[in-house]
Amino acid sequence: MKKFDISMLSVSILLLALVVLGVYQSWEKTKLDPALAKAGETTITQQQFYSEMKDLYGKQVVDEMVAEALIIQEAKEQNVSVSEEEIADEINSMKAQLGSDEAFLDYLGSVGMDEQELTERLEVLMTRDKLLDKAYPVTEEQIQSYYEQNKDLMGSPAPELEQVREQIVMILTDSNRQANYEQLWADLKEKHKVEWFDPSLADQQAQTAAPAQQ
Numbered sequence: 001m002k003k004f005d006i007s008m009l010s011v012s013i014l015l016l017a018l019v020v021l022g023v024y025q026s027w028e029k030t031k032l033d034p035a036l037a038k039a040g041e042t043t044i045t046q047q048q049f050y051s052e053m054k055d056l057y058g059k060q061v062v063d064e065m066v067a068e069a070l071i072i073q074e075a076k077e078q079n080v081s082v083s084e085e086e087i088a089d090e091i092n093s094m095k096a097q098l099g100s101d102e103a104f105l106d107y108l109g110s111v112g113m114d115e116q117e118l119t120e121r122l123e124v125l126m127t128r129d130k131l132l133d134k135a136y137p138v139t140e141e142q143i144q145s146y147y148e149q150n151k152d153l154m155g156s157p158a159p160e161l162e163q164v165r166e167q168i169v170m171i172l173t174d175s176n177r178q179a180n181y182e183q184l185w186a187d188l189k190e191k192h193k194v195e196w197f198d199p200s201l202a203d204q205q206a207q208t209a210a211p212a213q214q
Contacts (some may be wrong), residue, residue, distance in 0.1 A: 070194070146171070
């Protein structure tokens with residue numbers, strides 16, 4: 001069964017990040033640091049909790065948020081969009097693979113999402129994939145090369161290229177996306193001039209470059 005890529009990160013980490021953000025905003029507003037737990041003589045406060053979660057997951061969560069913002073901005077510039085019908089088709093495909101609407105809802109519950117949240121997440125991910133496909137399209141050379149290298153594994157006698165072209169394009173599209181996402185991410189950060197105001201969350205390259213900007 002296909003493993004659904006509904007998040008660039010673990011959904012549980014993102015949900016935890018929202019909880020932590022709420023705790024931190026509450027702490028900032030009141031400037032109080034109420035206790036969350038007490039272990040013997042040791043008190044664990046909200047600020048300690050926030051600091052720990054930031055150290056553990058802060059960089060991952062901020063990268064996720066920056067990536068989503070850049071994808072939305074770049075898609076708008078390139079006039080790339082995902083239709084409601086495309087998202088519905090993806091959700092229907094997930095339901096079909098899981099076997100029933102009940103299994104689908106159970107799956108969403110297991111990752112802490114509802115269908116509206118899934119729809120919003122899919123829109124971002126499918127937009128990302130469209131940007132990747134536009135920047136790194138499958139070439140005829142790739143198709144020919146893949147066919148020649150794998151045709152003996154496709155049956156006996158081997159099918160003609162046109163009989164398996166669609167399947168090959170699907171395989172290569174997925175391969176291109178995986179191979180080029182990091183490059184797209186780097187290009188978007190450079191193009192849209194991401195600024196990091198917290199050194200602990202900045203990219204290593206940004207940290208290295210920072211002294212030269214002063």
